[in-house]
Amino acid sequence: MTVLAAAEAFLEANPSYRATGKLDELRATDYARLDAQGQVYLDYTGSGLYGVSQVERHMVLLKELVLGNPHSANPASSIATELVEDARRAVLEFFKASPEEYVAIFTPNATGALKLVGEAYPFGEGDHYLLTFDNHNSVNGIREFARARRARITYVPLTLPDMRIDEGELWRCLDLARPGGHNLFAYPAQSNFSGVQHDLRWIERAQAKGWDVLLDAAAFVPTNRLDLSVWHPDFVSISFYKMFGYPTGVGCLLARRSALARLRRPWFAGGTITVASVRGDRHYLAEGERAYEDGTVNFLSIPAVKIGLEHLESVGMDLIHERVRCLTRWLIGRLLGLRHSNGRPVVKLYGPAVLEGRGGTVTVNFYDRDGKVIDHRLVEREASKRKISIRTGCFCNPGGGEVALGLSSRELIRCLPSSRDRLSLEDFSMCIDGKSLGAVRASLGLVSNVADVEAYVDLASSFAA
Numbered sequence: 001m002t003v004l005a006a007a008e009a010f011l012e013a014n015p016s017y018r019a020t021g022k023l024d025e026l027r028a029t030d031y032a033r034l035d036a037q038g039q040v041y042l043d044y045t046g047s048g049l050y051g052v053s054q055v056e057r058h059m060v061l062l063k064e065l066v067l068g069n070p071h072s073a074n075p076a077s078s079i080a081t082e083l084v085e086d087a088r089r090a091v092l093e094f095f096k097a098s099p100e101e102y103v104a105i106f107t108p109n110a111t112g113a114l115k116l117v118g119e120a121y122p123f124g125e126g127d128h129y130l131l132t133f134d135n136h137n138s139v140n141g142i143r144e145f146a147r148a149r150r151a152r153i154t155y156v157p158l159t160l161p162d163m164r165i166d167e168g169e170l171w172r173c174l175d176l177a178r179p180g181g182h183n184l185f186a187y188p189a190q191s192n193f194s195g196v197q198h199d200l201r202w203i204e205r206a207q208a209k210g211w212d213v214l215l216d217a218a219a220f221v222p223t224n225r226l227d228l229s230v231w232h233p234d235f236v237s238i239s240f241y242k243m244f245g246y247p248t249g250v251g252c253l254l255a256r257r258s259a260l261a262r263l264r265r266p267w268f269a270g271g272t273i274t275v276a277s278v279r280g281d282r283h284y285l286a287e288g289e290r291a292y293e294d295g296t297v298n299f300l301s302i303p304a305v306k307i308g309l310e311h312l313e314s315v316g317m318d319l320i321h322e323r324v325r326c327l328t329r330w331l332i333g334r335l336l337g338l339r340h341s342n343g344r345p346v347v348k349l350y351g352p353a354v355l356e357g358r359g360g361t362v363t364v365n366f367y368d369r370d371g372k373v374i375d376h377r378l379v380e381r382e383a384s385k386r387k388i389s390i391r392t393g394c395f396c397n398p399g400g401g402e403v404a405l406g407l408s409s410r411e412l413i414r415c416l417p418s419s420r421d422r423l424s425l426e427d428f429s430m431c432i433d434g435k436s437l438g439a440v441r442a443s444l445g446l447v448s449n450v451a452d453v454e455a456y457v458d459l460a461s462s463f464a465a
């Protein structure tokens with residue numbers, strides 16, 4: 001199919017896409033560098049892309065203002081404090097989080113937000129950390145805090161081929177909360193491996209059974225609205241560069257005030273206390289978000305968060321969501337339609353083939369005509385030659401990868417020696433002989449278009465024989 005014919009067929013199948021034309025205009029102006037350089041960007045789950053106007057607005061602000069370290073009374077400090085607090089209010093408003101219920105804590109990234117929760121969650125012996133199999137490593141890593149404090153760790157498995165959670169199994173696990181104890185349940189609102197969007201109704205159900213809920217929203221919020229006046233997770237982790245590309249180095253932990261009060265910070269730092277004494281050997285933590293923002297916040301970049309949020313609002317989250325939905329449906333259909341001349345499929349999809357309960361992250365492996373997997377590294381090299389940015393490997397989501405690629409606990413344990421504290425990926429790969437250790441991920445976002453999808457389909461077709 002030519003790109004033109006594909007575009008026509010696409011529009012016929014997705015009439016609602018026409019209403020998202022505003023994003024084509026935006027791409028032609030704010031993101032002109034993409035088409036000027038012939039770049040096909042399909043790694044929005046890795047990072048969003050910024051519009052030039054965001055950077056320009058930020059630069060004007062930096063050029064015009066005299067900004068000093070916040071939280072003093074001097075003029076340069078006061079302006080910086082005002083801008084940081086302004087951005088904080090904008091974040092709460094964007095997610096419709098009531099300031100009476102939630103605080104927004106600025107962190108370096110989503111990982112920083114997750115670590116704040118992990119290190120301060122009051123796990124004790126017999127408490128419980130429950131998490132789904134398809135979490136990012138920054139959520140998996142919290143298990144080491146839980147383990148060190150002798151809490152139980154339970155993973156809820158995924159079912160194939162959709163890579164969703166078996167709800168019956170989840171309800172059974174949720175019944176394992178330690179009565180009166182500290183129980184933390186963590187899951188991604190959208191898996192960065194499979195694109196599966198887990199049910200947000202689990203939040204309330206888990207809380208009713210005695211769990212604090214940590215919702216990792218990093219991969220969800222760039223193309224979906226998260227309304228915290230409807231959903232009330234205890235903790236939410238976010239990286240802003242994933243939402244609107246710029247700035248990097250700023251994320252956020254949205255925490256319910258009531259849940260925050262249960263955390264126990266393991267240390268204090270500059271900025272987090274009201275009083276600390278060396279001779280008196282005491283410290284007193286500040287209130288609310290102040291107690292969790294270690295040292296000087298990124299006060300030059302944080303104002304760009306407000307600009308980024310306004311950028312998304314000016315387009316409209318619903319519009320972005322609809323566009324990504326249409327393109328995802330098209331991409332999956334086109335990939336699954338590819339066949340070798342002997343009738344064998346070229347692509348195996350990891351995750352749901354239908355749009356319901358999934359986002360715009362599409363992960364696959366390519367197979368040759370004999371049904372042998374094509375190494376994902378080769379796919380990435382071929383993509384790069386065509387200026388296509390995709391991601392390959394496991395995407396820091398080992399549980400998702402292990403389930404998708406059929407790696408059993410037994411073979412993994414055999415290849416993960418407990419006698420060593422370092423293991424190279426090469427040694428690990430050699431041990432798991434004969435199986436693919438990675439997959440190929442394309443993810444759609446703000447200014448994706450049909451031509452991007454067709455460029456990827458064209459790459460995929462090149463593997464058909």
Ligand SMILES: Cc1ncc(COP(=O)(O)O)c(C=O)c1O
Pocket residue numbers: 045046109110111112136138188190191192216217218219239
């Ligand atoms: C679902 C999810 N959670 C957490 C993270 C970690 O984000 P960061 O690397 O910005 O801390 C990512 C990054 O890819 C992610 O996709």
